[in-house]
Structures are given as structure tokens and as C-alpha cells.
Amino acid sequence: MGVExxxxxxxxxYGKTQALFDIDLNILANRATALIGPSxxxxxxxxxxLNRMHETLPGARVTGRVQxxxxxxxxxxxxxxxxxxxxxxxxxxxxxxxxSIYDNVAAGLKLNGFSNRKxxxxxxxxxxxxxxxxxxxxxxxxxxxxxxxxxxxxQRLCIARALAVQPEVLLMDEPCSALDPISTGKVxxxxxxxxxxxxxxxxxxxxxxxxxxxxxxxxxxxGKMIEFDKTERIFTNPSDKRxxxxxxxxxx
Amino acid sequence: MRTPLxxxxxxxxQRLLHMGGLAExxxxxxxxxxxxxxLARCQMVLENEGLINxxxxxxxxxxxDILARQQPLAGDxxxxxxxxxxxxxxxxxxxxxxxxxxxxxxxxxxxxxxxxVDIPRMAAAVSAMVRRALxxxxxxxxxxxxxxxxxxxxxxRMRDEAFILLVKTMNDxxxxxRQALDAxxxxxxxxxxxxxxxxxxxxxxxxxxxxxxxxxxxxxxxxNTGESVKE
Numbered sequence: 001m002g003v004e005x006x007x008x009x010x011x012x013x014y015g016k017t018q019a020l021f022d023i024d025l026n027i028l029a030n031r032a033t034a035l036i037g038p039s040x041x042x043x044x045x046x047x048x049x050l051n052r053m054h055e056t057l058p059g060a061r062v063t064g065r066v067q068x069x070x071x072x073x074x075x076x077x078x079x080x081x082x083x084x085x086x087x088x089x090x091x092x093x094x095x096x097x098x099x100s101i102y103d104n105v106a107a108g109l110k111l112n113g114f115s116n117r118k119x120x121x122x123x124x125x126x127x128x129x130x131x132x133x134x135x136x137x138x139x140x141x142x143x144x145x146x147x148x149x150x151x152x153x154x155q156r157l158c159i160a161r162a163l164a165v166q167p168e169v170l171l172m173d174e175p176c177s178a179l180d181p182i183s184t185g186k187v188x189x190x191x192x193x194x195x196x197x198x199x200x201x202x203x204x205x206x207x208x209x210x211x212x213x214x215x216x217x218x219x220x221x222x223g224k225m226i227e228f229d230k231t232e233r234i235f236t237n238p239s240d241k242r243x244x245x246x247x248x249x250x251x252x
Numbered sequence: 253m254r255t256p257l258x259x260x261x262x263x264x265x266q267r268l269l270h271m272g273g274l275a276e277x278x279x280x281x282x283x284x285x286x287x288x289x290x291l292a293r294c295q296m297v298l299e300n301e302g303l304i305n306x307x308x309x310x311x312x313x314x315x316x317d318i319l320a321r322q323q324p325l326a327g328d329x330x331x332x333x334x335x336x337x338x339x340x341x342x343x344x345x346x347x348x349x350x351x352x353x354x355x356x357x358x359x360x361x362x363x364x365x366x367x368x369v370d371i372p373r374m375a376a377a378v379s380a381m382v383r384r385a386l387x388x389x390x391x392x393x394x395x396x397x398x399x400x401x402x403x404x405x406x407x408x409r410m411r412d413e414a415f416i417l418l419v420k421t422m423n424d425x426x427x428x429x430r431q432a433l434d435a436x437x438x439x440x441x442x443x444x445x446x447x448x449x450x451x452x453x454x455x456x457x458x459x460x461x462x463x464x465x466x467x468x469x470x471x472x473x474x475x476n477t478g479e480s481v482k483e
Contacts (some may be wrong), residue, residue, distance in 0.1 A: 208323055233326045237462030247325040249255065 001201030002030040002140065003069030003168045005050065010064035012054055021223045023064070027216070032191055032200040034210035034231065037220035038246065043203045046220065047171045051086040051200065052079045058071030069168055071181050082231075084112060091174040093154035095146030095161075099155050101128075101137050104146040104157055108165040110222045123164050132190050152183020161188060163198075170194065172202040174181035207247055211235050219243045257322040263352045264335050268342075271307035272302060272386040274406060275342040278349035279382055279445055283375035285356045286438060289364065294353040302451070304346035312337045327459070334459035338389065341448040341455075345382065348441045355434045355441070367435050368421060369414045371442070377407050378442045381449035394460040398429050400453035401465070407446035414439040 005027035007029050012020040020042045027033045035043040048054040049062050052073060066073045073082050075097040095104045105124045114120065124141070128134040133156040137144065147159050155175060162170060172191070176184040191200055191213045202208050210229055219238070227234065227243045238244045245251050278297050287292035315336045318324065326330055381403050388396035418436040422429045454466050 207325060211325075236329060238326055244326045247329045249257065 001168065001197060002195070004029045004067075005169065005199060005201070006065075007050075007066040008065040008067075010046070010049055010062065010066065011062065012042075012049055012062045014057065015151060017058040019223050020049070023179045023225050025218065025225060025228060027199060027201060029070060029199050030195055031200060032195045032214040032215035033143040033216045033218065035218050035220060036205070036207060036210055036246070038251070039205075041220040041221075042223040043218075044173050045223075046076045047173060047201055047203055050169070050171055051084055051088055053088070066238065082185070084165050085167050086169040086171060087106050087156070087165065088169035088171040088173070089158050089162055089175045091177050092179070093151060093158050095157050097145065097147035099146055100142050101144055101146055101149070101157060102141040103166050105160045107160060111166065113232070118174075123166075126162075127164040128157075130163050131156045132186060132193075133157060133160055150183070152179050152186060155179060155183065155187055159187070159194075163194075170198045170200045174199065174203055174205060177205065181182065182200065184209070192199065219246060221246070253295075257318065257324055257328060258321060260314065260318040261324075261328065264311065264318065267307065267311050267314065267339060267464070268335050269386070270391060271304065271311060271342050273338065274304050274307060275345040275349070276379070276382050276386065278304065278346050279375075279379055282349040282352035282356070283372065283379065283442075285353055286359075286375065287372050289356065289360050291360055294357050294360075294403075297349050297353040301346050301350050304343055308339055308343040312336060315339075316450060328461045334455040337455045341451045345448045346443050349447045351441045352385070352438050355438050358396060359392075359431060359434045362431050362434075365431050367372045367432060368417045369435055369439065369456070371414075371435060371438055374407065374410045374414070374439060374442050377403065377410065377445045378449070381407065381446050382452075385449040385452040385456070388456045389455035392456075392460055394457045397456040397460075400449055404446055404450045407443055411439050411443040422483060 005025075007023055007025040007027070009025040010020055011018065023046060033078055035041050035046060045054055050066060050073075051066070051213070052062075054060050054062055062074065064074075068086060070146070071077045071082060071085065078207075096107060099107065105127050109120055109123060123136065125138075128137065133153060136153060137157075146154065150155060155178075158210050159170075159175075176187050181189065185209045188209065191202065194200060202210070202214060214231050216228065217231040217234040219226045219234065219242075221242055227238055229239070233239075234243060235247055238247065278300055281297050281300075282291045284290065285297065315332050318332055381400050384396055384403075385400045388394070390399065415436060418432045418439070421432045425432075451466075457463055457465050
């Protein structure tokens with residue numbers, strides 16, 4: 001099941017450049033939360049702070065507190081331990097090109113030292129079913145490489161790979177920006193179904209997508225979170241003029 | 253910036269204003285026809301109804317196109333929704349004007365009688381409501397729209413008084429029952445026009461403030477959250 005994420009005073013830097021300023025946010029469990037804002041506003045940096053990917057870049061650092069369920073992720077939690085509980089899907093589908101579909105999904109399990117074949121089979125099947133890809137690939141799991149799938153199928157494969165380690169949180173950084181409308185529809189339908197089991201945070205440039213999949217939306221601008229509210233409110237009657245100007249396309 | 257959305261909304265605003273002008277003219281002509289027992293004006297109201305109906309279809313079509321292709325949000329989305337609802341109300345104002353004209357055509361066939369109701373005064377109040385509701389839309393001023401809501405009670409009282417007096421007239425002077433009934437129906441039509449003007453004003457407030465003030469709920473507050481709305 002998904003867990004709540006509590007963010008307190010997160011600041012992030014790339015070298016001397018500050019990218020995030022005092023972000024406070026509570027993300028509810030088993031809900032989809034969308035982060036929107038113009039390019040460079042800090043929304044992707046923010047979700048990379050939720051799985052400690054930001055700090056892996058040279059010169060990058062983070063201050064503040066992030067509590068994911070019972071884990072205080074910047075205090076006494078290893079990145080490996082964290083990433084078992086927080087899966088991530090990126091803008092561009094990135095299956096391991098030399099691996100079969102099966103091995104792609106099982107990769108995270110193997111990295112974590114899991115070797116029971118029968119259980120791995122079951123987990124791979126469940127993950128592919130959860131990502132709505134099973135019916136399309138069940139006959140070629142070992143024969144076909146992940147890279148030979150279509151873009152939309154590759155993205156669902158990456159979602160299956162993230163789900164296989166049974167995380168509680170799924171971070172998605174513009175997961176549909178490289179997909180056609182049919183594949184986008186399938187991924188959105190998936191997000192809609194998955195949120196009953198996972199806490200989902202999705203960064204998107206597509207406001208209609210945020211409106212379709214997310215219960216809550218946060219608007220970022222220049223590294224600050226300007227407004228966070230129910231999606232319905234953000235898109236029909238935002239409180240802050242900067243949010244209104246952004247969602248109505250008057251800037252950004 | 254002149255985006256397709258901005259251009260579409262400007263066009264929608266222009267078309268609605270044109271339709272508002274037609275609807276306002278229809279009410280004024282029907283009321284003038286009542287005052288002057290003028291069959292020619294009645295005929296004009298009936299003939300212009302087709303223009304109002306055509307304008308309603310044009311506005312709906314454009315709004316539908318903008319919603320489908322531009323997918324507006326926030327204030328823009330509220331504007332389009334408000335326009336589509338105002339559009340329906342204006343069309344109904346046209347229908348009520350036709351009803352009044354038809355009553356006048358019936359009355360003109362009967363002897364003129366003195367009735368104890370001041371329909372022209374009620375008509376003036378109703379016309380002012382329609383005019384002010386449209387002004388509030390043109391100027392985007394919620395406070396003007398708020399004033400229209402307050403005028404509705406005055407018209408309701410005029411309608412109630414007219415009912416009481418005209419029913420008494422029918423009892424006391426059965427020979428003028430048909431004229432009194434026509435006047436009573438005209439009073440009811442005028443009151444319905446006032447209701448449509450009220451709806452228009454409520455839609456303007458929804459567009460400007462994001463507040464749902466229909467049915468006397470949420471004056472000055474957001475209907476979803478109960479919070480005070482921004483000006």
C-alpha cells in the first residue's frame with residue numbers, strides 16, 4: 001500500500017545555484033499528485049529529492065527533511081533501502097536494451113539479491129499485469145528484448161520494472177511526453193488504477209493530463225511551490241494569480 | 253498575446269453581446285407593444301425570435317469548438333461556461349418576449365379596460381435588470397451583477413401584488429376576466445425574464461469571482477471550499 005510523504009523545508013542546489021526554496025508539502029497516500037510548472041521551475045528536481053537522485057549529481061546538495069512512511073530518507077536511510085520503496089519512471093522509456101522483457105522486469109529483484117525462480121516468475125507476471133502489458137508480451141517474455149517493444153509498451157515495461165520491487169511510492173517524471181495519444185491513454189489509465197495501491201507523484205507539462213489523473217496538484221515557479229490544492233481547484237479557480245496565468249497559458 | 257483561445261473568446265464575447273442586444277430589444281419591444289397595444293411591434297418580436305435562436309446555436313457551436321480545441325482552464329474555462337449558460341438564458345428571454353407579444357395580440361382584440369396593475373412599471377424594472385446584467389458581463393464587474401440579484405426581489409413583489417389585485421379584479425368584474433388574465437400572464441412572463449436576468453448575473457459572478465451564488469447559497473464565498481473569494 002502507498003504511504004504518506006511529508007516534505008519539510010526542502011532546499012536544493014546545483015553547485016552554487018539554488019533550485020528549490022523551502023518546499024513544504026504533504027502528499028497523501030494512495031493518491032496521485034501532479035506537479036506542474038514551466039521548464040526549469042524545479043518540479044523534476046523536487047521529485048528527484050524524494051528518492052535521493054538529486055544528490056548523485058556532481059555538486060548537487062539537498063537540505064531539509066523528507067519522511068516517506070516510516071523512513072526519514074535523509075537521516076539513517078541508505079539510498080538502496082529507499083529505492084526499494086520508491087520506484088521511478090522517467091520521461092524517456094529506458095529498458096535495458098540487451099535484456100529480455102522478463103529480465104528487464106526482474107532486474108530490480110536480482111539487484112536486491114532475490115533469486116527464487118518460481119517467485120520471480122510470479123512477481124514478473126503480476127508486475128506486467130499491473131502495468132497492463134501482460135497480454136501483449138506473455139508469449140515472448142524470454143524471446144523478445146525490451147528495446148524491441150513500441151514506445152508505449154517500453155514505458156509500461158519500465159512501470160512494471162518499478163512495480164516488481166513492490167514499492168510504496170511511484171515517482172513519474174513526464175512519463176508520457178514521448179508517447180503517442182493511445183499509449184498516453186494507456187499509461188494514464190494505469191496511473192488511475194495503480195493509485196489505489198501506490199502513492200503516485202507525477203511531473204507533467206500536460207495540464208489536461210494532470211487534470212485527468214491527479215487528485216492534487218502543485219504549481220512550481222522559480223524553485224518555489226506557489227500553490228498546492230485539489231486539482232479541480234487549481235484548474236478552475238486557483239488562489240494565486242501566477243497559477244491562473246500559468247494554467248491559462250499567459251506565461252510559461 | 254493573440255492566441256487562438258483569446259481570439260475565440262473575443263469572438264464569443266462579441267456574439268453574446270449581439271445576442272444580448274437582440275434579447276434586450278425583444279423585451280423592450282414586447283413591453284412597448286403592451287403599453288401602446290401595438291400589433292406591429294408584436295409582429296417584430298415574433299419575427300426576431302428566429303434571429304435569437306440562430307444566435308444561440310452559433311454561440312453554442314463556437315463555445316463547443318473552443319472547449320474541444322483550446323481546452324481552457326481557470327478564468328477562461330469559467331468564462332466559456334458562463335457564456336454558454338448566459339446564452340441559454342438570453343434565448344429564454346426571447347421566448348418570454350414572444351409570450352408577452354402573443355398576450356398583447358390577444359388583448360388588442362378585446363376592449364381596452366383599466367386594470368389595477370402597473371405593468372409598465374414592472375416592465376421598466378425588468379428591462380433595467382436585463383440591461384444591467386448584460387453591462388456586468390461587458391464590463392466584467394461582479395458588483396454590478398450583485399445589484400441585479402438584489403433587484404429580483406423587487407420584481408417578485410410586483411408579480412405577487414399583480415396576482416392578488418388581478419385575481420380580485422376577476423372576482424369583482426367577471427366581464428374583464430380575459431383582459432385581467434392576459435395582464436396576469438404578462439406579469440408572470442416579466443417575472444420569468446427577471447429570473448433569467450438574475451441567472452445571467454449569477455453566471456457573471458461565477459466567471460469573475462469563481463463563486464457559485466445560485467439559489468442564495470455562497471454569497472461572496474467559493475462554493476467548493478466555503479472560503480472567501482478573491483476580488
